Amino acid sequence: MTSSKTILVTAANGTVSSILAHLLLDQGFKVNALVRNVESDVARELAKRGANVIKGDFDDIESLRNASEGIWGVFINGYPTFGTMKELEQNKNVINAAREAGAKFGIYMSAFMTERKDEFPNYGPEMEGYWYWESKYGTEKALKEAGFDYWTILRPGMFIASYFNQTGKYMWPAFEKEHSLITSVDPSTTFSFTDTDYIGRFAAAAFADPERYTGLEVDVASEDITIAEYADKITEILGIKVEAIFLSEEEAAARGVPNRLNDWDGWRKSIGYELDYKRLDKFPIDRGTVSAYLQKNKKRFAEFLTQE
Numbered sequence: 001m002t003s004s005k006t007i008l009v010t011a012a013n014g015t016v017s018s019i020l021a022h023l024l025l026d027q028g029f030k031v032n033a034l035v036r037n038v039e040s041d042v043a044r045e046l047a048k049r050g051a052n053v054i055k056g057d058f059d060d061i062e063s064l065r066n067a068s069e070g071i072w073g074v075f076i077n078g079y080p081t082f083g084t085m086k087e088l089e090q091n092k093n094v095i096n097a098a099r100e101a102g103a104k105f106g107i108y109m110s111a112f113m114t115e116r117k118d119e120f121p122n123y124g125p126e127m128e129g130y131w132y133w134e135s136k137y138g139t140e141k142a143l144k145e146a147g148f149d150y151w152t153i154l155r156p157g158m159f160i161a162s163y164f165n166q167t168g169k170y171m172w173p174a175f176e177k178e179h180s181l182i183t184s185v186d187p188s189t190t191f192s193f194t195d196t197d198y199i200g201r202f203a204a205a206a207f208a209d210p211e212r213y214t215g216l217e218v219d220v221a222s223e224d225i226t227i228a229e230y231a232d233k234i235t236e237i238l239g240i241k242v243e244a245i246f247l248s249e250e251e252a253a254a255r256g257v258p259n260r261l262n263d264w265d266g267w268r269k270s271i272g273y274e275l276d277y278k279r280l281d282k283f284p285i286d287r288g289t290v291s292a293y294l295q296k297n298k299k300r301f302a303e304f305l306t307q308e
Contacts, residue, residue, distance in 0.1 A: 005072035006030040007207055008103070010058070010094055012051075013042045015161055016109060017077045019200030025049050027208055034067045058090030061097065068101035073150075073207050076108040078139065080132050087135035088142075095139075095146050105150040105210050107203050108143045110136045112155040112192065112219040112275065119271040129263065140217070150214035152206045156199050157192030157221035157275060160293050164304040173256040175242075179305060181231050182245045184252040185265050192221035192275045193230065195288035197296075202285050219275050222288045230290065237294040238302045 009021045012033035021031050031051040035043045038055045047053045056063025058078065068074070078091040091108070098106060117123060117133040124130060143151050162168055163175060174180040202220055206213035225233075228244040235242050249259065267273075280287055294301065 004030070005207075006032055006052075006070050008032045008034060008067050008071045008074040008098060009077075010034045010067075010075060011077040011079070012046060012053070013037060013040050014077060015159075015196045016199050017075065018042045018046070019197050020075055020203050021046055021051055022049065023200050023204035024207065025051060027204060029207065032067050032069075032071060034063070058093055061093060064093055064097035065100070068097045068103065071098060071101055071103050073105035073107070074098040074103050075203055076106065076139070076143070078135075080135070082129070083131055085131055085135050085138070087132075088138040091135075091139040092142050095142055099146050099148070104148060105152075105207065105214075106143050106146060106148045107152045107154065107206055108139055109199065109203075110140055110153055110155045112157050112221070113267065113271070113273055114140060114155055115217065116271050116273065120267045121270050129260075150210040152203075152213045152215075153217040154199060154202055155217065155219045156196075157194045157219070159196055160193050160222070160290055161196050161297070164297075164301045171258060171260065174245075176305060176307075179240060179242045180245050181227055181242065182247060182252055182255050182257050183227055183261055184247055184249040184257070184259075185227065185261055187226065187228060187244075187246050189265050190224040190226050191261075191265075192219075192224050193290050194220065195222040195290075195293040197293070198222055198285070198288045202283070205283070205285050218280070218283075220280065220287070221275050221277075222293070223277075223290060224275065225290060233291055233294060234301075237291060238298055238305065240302060240305050242305075 007024050007029050009017050011017045012021050013035045021033050024031050033046045033051045033053045034056050036057050043053050054067045076094050078087045081087050114136040140153050174182050231242045231244040
């Protein structure tokens, strides 16, 4: 496929956005890659491949206008700022700049369950995560009302890769050094693990076939497994023994484990949420598996667990 269309990929140094940028280049699109650090390895590689790498951020309106010049589509990948509506404000900046430039297609990476936030028990400003959900929902609404010819919303589940980065260090403080996944969720509880490459593949497919994907709000994930099953897969594929440890909420908190996983599980169960894999399989896009993603990133993930 070849195309003269240009796509603005925001946060192009990030995992999902960098994957998407490469896929778009593979498909023949032109790519404007918005990054904070043009000297990063990711930015340099994109530049080598012909992407137009642009320094800027979501608060710098001029850089957003510069990055939006001549674009046909935009991929919005905002940064959550817990406790504030900052993400919504920044995402609106991107949407507005793209529309002013005449963009026809907007895709936003949101989060699963966003459209059902009001069903969460005791939902309101006093609830932890309230501003996170409001920003996600507000951005979805802004995208729909912006006047794009085409729009698509992707709502991913839990990133497999997040266990091996700063998010993982926060959620699983004993993982990197002790190789333990400590949690207080019920051992039988499953979570929707998501191959980040899958999100990139889905967004790339949508940009390539806007008529088919416009107006879709899709929850995306690779498969549902338990924390113990995830630990076993890491052990098997990376060759590093990882153990799932189930404690009470009090015991887990004493080990520095935040309660966020319990919150997500509680919200999910309270609204009877189940990710619709049958719907996903109707799209001609490989959603991947946890095992395949771990195998693909084996070296990098093993280094995370063995660094001094």
